[in-house]
Amino acid sequence: MSKKLLEIRNLTMKFGGVVALSEVNLHVSEGEIAALIGPNGAGKTTVFNVATGYYTPTAGEILLDNESVVGVKTYKIARKGLARTFQNVRLFGDMTALENVMTGADSKNKVGLLGSMFGTSTSKKDEERSHKKAAELLNFMGISHRAGQLAKNLPYGDQRRLEIARALALEPKVLLLDEPAAGFNPQEKVELGNLIKKIRDAGFAVLLIEHDMSLVMKISDRVSVLDFGQKIAEGTPSEVQKDQKVIDAYLGVADHAS
Amino acid sequence: MDFSILWTDFASLLLDGIVVGAIYALVSLGYTLVYGVLRLINFAHSEIFMLGTFATLGVTMLLGFTGFEEPLGILAFLGVFLLAATVAGVASGSAAMLLEVVAYRRLRRNNANRLSSLISAIGASLFLVEFFRIITDSKDWDFPRLLDKNSLFQVGTAYVTADKIVVLVGAFALMIILDRIIQTTKLGRGIRAVSQDERTSILMGVDVDRVIAFTFLIGGVLAGVGSAFYMLFYEATKFNVGFLLGISAFTAAVLGGIGNIRGALAGSFVLGLIQQFSSAVLGYNWRDVVTFIILVLVLLFKPTGLFGEALQRARV
Amino acid sequence: MSTPSSTNVRFNLRDKFGDWWEGTTRNQRVLFRAAVIVFFFILPFLDNPILGTNESDFSSVLFYPMGMFVIMAIGLNIIVGKSGILDLGYVAFFAIGAYTHAILNLNFGFPFWINVFLGMGFAMLAGLMLGLPALRLRGDYLAIITLGFGEIIRILAINFNFTGGAAGLAGIAAPPTLFGIEFVVDDPKPFYWLLLTLMLLVIWAYLRLVARRPGRAWEAIREDEDVAEFMGVATMKYKLWGFVLGGAVGGAVGAVYAGQVTSITPENFTLQISIMILACVVFGGMGNIWGVALGAALLGYFPEKLRFLSDTRILFFGLLMVVMMNIRPDGIIPRKKREKVYDKNTGQEVTR
Structure with missing residues (x-):
């Protein structure tokens, strides 16, 4: 059994009287692509928001590389190794593609504000590191030619790729992808699938929220299914596909699941 | 510091706090209503109030009051004051609508940040502010005494005077009218709908532009009429009168949970009382420092205001 | 072959200059910078009736309002333009700097040159004390808090005894002679040079910051604070730095102001100043230091110069803010960067 990098134990999240997540257990192991699926409103994005510290859970534990991150500030969790993308692309629109990625890469740097102002040797090294890292990642995602363009002017597909590059710049232990294939055509989805595998092979564990079942089934090593804030199934893609509870959960929303 | 004044003057401080709170309430409603539909603080609302004070004053000047007359009888007073309050309400209401068109509408349509x-x-x-500074010559303007301010009767240390009764009765009447408008009219329902969820309201066929214009109108009219009460009570105005009153009214709105109409009313009375009692001890020149500290504390520790729960329901 | 992604590029002063600048060599740049700096230092000698205004000569106008507006707008720009904090009480920092010099000089005989730094320090401290709790709030709430802060500082100055109350403080010392340059009340030139030196320091620090990590962090925060936080940016820390650094500029300028006018009252530090400086930032282009400097210089100069504007200046400032936000929210020189277009195959920049 390989090491669990992200482990969520008995996670419960309530908003006022509404229970968004109830006693959810999830984990992501080293070197795997885990998928989180479920009908709309099942609480998938809430899992991301709680894991990254945006919401404080009502109950439960979140361990990042065996270290509890409940109550830790969002930016610190990000620096400890949990990076994410967003369901609707959220880039820094008025910054260039390169700067977007550099902003992520900066989080690994030591230099402070005064160091930057006086141009200490650390600051110069760090600037170079961020720049180099960002250029590498743009290349890795196949969008080097967009480096100097403003993020908001990029074509949609490249914006999605840029968002992943920016998250990877944090050198995360686990990369959280929130519906990365949304709005893609079948050809683009295949390319994205390969890209996610390439990211896994580069040494990042991935937790993927996705509605496109064929993509999920093709690339994930393990699938968890959420319905009404509860985990109803977990297993390999083929096991989950046969699970009666999963079929029932999706029957009502078959249109969305295709 | 002399704390004994809190006991000896308790009744009079209480009465004045409530009267001041009633005036704040009429102004703070404008902040809260506009915040409900736009999710923005209307920074110019205090100037809408200021404009109302000058409209009130203008009416009495046109009627030939100089400030040296004998106070009016009750009927004559009601006639004059109703006219002044109406003119102030119309002036402030139209100014608020104009403000929405000039300063907000285009930005809203362009989805500006x-x-x-x-x-x-x-x-x-x-x-x-500057426009009124220039045309009013930066002067303090006195409002003629329309009403005999001798004590009608005494409750404890509180001298109950006619102007205080007029302010309280008038303000409560307006609050009830507002409540009816919001609860029963079509545009009132529109305000509630847009406050809860603008996008869904549009889908349900609510004309958001009209609702927003109507919200500014109501807020403006209330501030205008409130300014007439203010003039009756304080009997003076100046081009910068809106600033500190605006801060107080805004604090009251935040205290009650901004966006929450009944909260704004409660917040106004609470603030009015706090101001009266704290000024009695610390001195009047610390009143605005106290107000500001309250504002900061509420925003920092309870940004949903005293009635956070109601606010949550109103906004989600 | 590649096609430029944005075909309808509007004429833009910033781009024209940017194109030219990128084509220059290192030596040319040094020469250009030196020439600009020298030009601004000899500017007061161009004193003549055509450039002067009805009330005062050109070198006076250069110090106040032009120089003061420019440097305060640059300071406020760090707060509003870079960190995205709408500060309506910037005058508070200015007041703290001015009162620091006044009080320490009158009571303890501290000289101006020490008080400039102390004024800066106290302004930063005040920024920290207000910012730590308040910067957790967003947008309009924060705006109201800063507005209240500006007013409270003024009200405190009226209410306290050691600030001289409503009458203020008089007889504040001008800066002692430095490098043979005497600071006397009837010659504004040395004060202008002092401001200019301060300005150069601020611009130097600012340009370094924005080109590096802090600049990216600020921009990310302004674009989307939540996402910045998700990307590991310590948003609170950078907002606080922005607030405090902007405050430091205000504090230093306040001390210079007190040293020049030698008497101050609370009425020198009204809300109107905060708003006027904000108008300069907005007019020039939030987030672009050159736009802000140009905007502030124009707004400092023309209302003084043009008689029909001088009496109705504030009216004009208010109107300008509404109009700018409605038709050109990015200001006269927008902050947005030039779009560079790259060739798909070679990765080389395509020249238009």
Whole structure:
């Protein structure tokens, strides 16, 4: 059994009287692509928001590389190794593609504000590191030619790729992808699938929220299914596909699941 | 510091706190209503109030009052004051609607960021203050005494005077009218709908532009009539009268949970009382420092206001 | 072959200059910078009736309002333009700097040159004390808090005894002679040079910051604070730095102001100043230091110069803010960067 990098134990999240997540257990192991699926409103994005510290859970534990991150500030969790993308692309629109990625890469740097102002040797090294890292990642995602363009002017597909590059710049232990294939055509989805595998092979564990079942089934090593804030199934893609509870959960929303 | 005044003057401080709170309430409703539909603080609202004070004054000047007359009889007073309050309400209401068109509408249509809308409103506010500074010659303007302010009767240490009764009765009547408008009319329902969820309201066929214009109108009219009560009670105005009153009214709105109408009313009375009692001890020149500290504390520790729960329901 | 992604590029002063600048060599740049700096230092000698205004000569106008507006707008720009904090009480920092010099000089005989730094320090401290709790709030709430802060500082100055109350403080010392340059009340030139030196320092620090990590962090925060936080940006820390650094500029300028006018009252530090400086930032282009400097210089100069504007200046400032936000929210020189277009195959920049 390989090491669990992200482990969520008995996670419960309530908003006022509404229970968004109830006693959810999830984990992501080293070197795997885990998928989180479920009908709309099942609480998938809430899992991301709680894991990254945006919401404080009502109950439960979140361990990042065996270290509890409940109550830790969002930016610190990000620096400890949990990076994410967003369901609707959220880039820094008025910054260039390169700067977007550099902003992520900066989080690994030591230099402070005064160091930057006086141009200490650390600051110069760090600037170079961020720049180099960002250029590498743009290349890795196949969008080097967009480096100097403003993020908001990029074509949609490249914006999605840029968002992943920016998250990877944090050198995360686990990369959280929130519906990365949304709005893609079948050809683009295949390319994205390969890209996610390439990211896994580069040494990042991935937790993927996705509605496109064929993509999920093709690339994930393990699938968890959420319905009404509860985990109803977990297993390999083929096991989950046969699970009666999963079929029932999706029957009502078959249109969305295709 | 002399705390004994809190006991010896308790009744009079209580009465004045409630009267001041009633005036704040009428102004703070404008902040809260506009915040409900736009999710923005209308920075120029205080100037809408200021404009109302001058409209009130203008009516009495046109009627030939100089300030040296004998106070009016009750019927004559009601006639004059109703006229002044109406004119002030109309003036402030139309100014508020104009403000919405000039400073907000285009930005809203272009989906401009909040910062732009705030700056636009601040610019409008600055313009109005300066405009009135110039045309009123930077002077303090006195309002003629329309009503005999001798004590009618005494409750404890509180001298109950006619102007205080007029303010309280008038303000409560307006609050009830407002409540009816919001609860029963079509546009009132529109305000509630847009406050809860603008996008869904549009889908349900609510004309958001009209609702927003109507919200500014109501807020403006209330501030205008409130300004008439203010003039009756304080009997003076100046071009910068809106600023501190605006801060107080805004604090009251935040205290009650901004966006929450009944909260704004409660917040106004609470603030009015706090101000009266704290000024009695610390001195009147610390009143605004106290107000500001309350504002900061509420925003920092309970940004949903005293009635946070109701607010949550109103907004989600 | 590649096609430029944005075909309808509007004429833009910033781009024209940017194109030219990128084509220059290192030596040319040094020469250009030196020439600009020298030009601004000899500017007061161009004193003549055509450039002067009805009330005062050109070198006076250069110090106040032009120089003061420019440097305060640059300071406020760090707060509003870079960190995205709508500060309506910037005058508070200015007041703290001015009162620091006044009080320490009158009571303890501290000289101006020490008080400039102390004024800066106290302004930063005040920024920290207000910012730590308040910067957790967003947008309009924060705007109201800063507005209240500006007013409270003024009200405190009226209410306290050691600030001289409503009458203020008089007889504040001008800066002692430095490098043979005497600071006397009837010659504004040395004060202008002092401001200019301060300005150069601020611009130097600012340009370094924005080109590096802090600049990216600020921009990310302004674009989307939540996402910045998700990307590991310590948003609170950078907002606080922005607030405090902007405050430091205000504090230093306040001390210079007190040293020049030698008497101050609370009425020198009204809300109107905060808003006027904000108008300069907005007019020039939030987030672009050159736009802000140009905007502030124009707004400092023309209302003084043009008689029909001088009496109705504030009116004009208010109107300008509404109009700018409605038709050109990015200001006269927008902050947005030039779009560079790259060739798909070679990765080389395509020249238009």
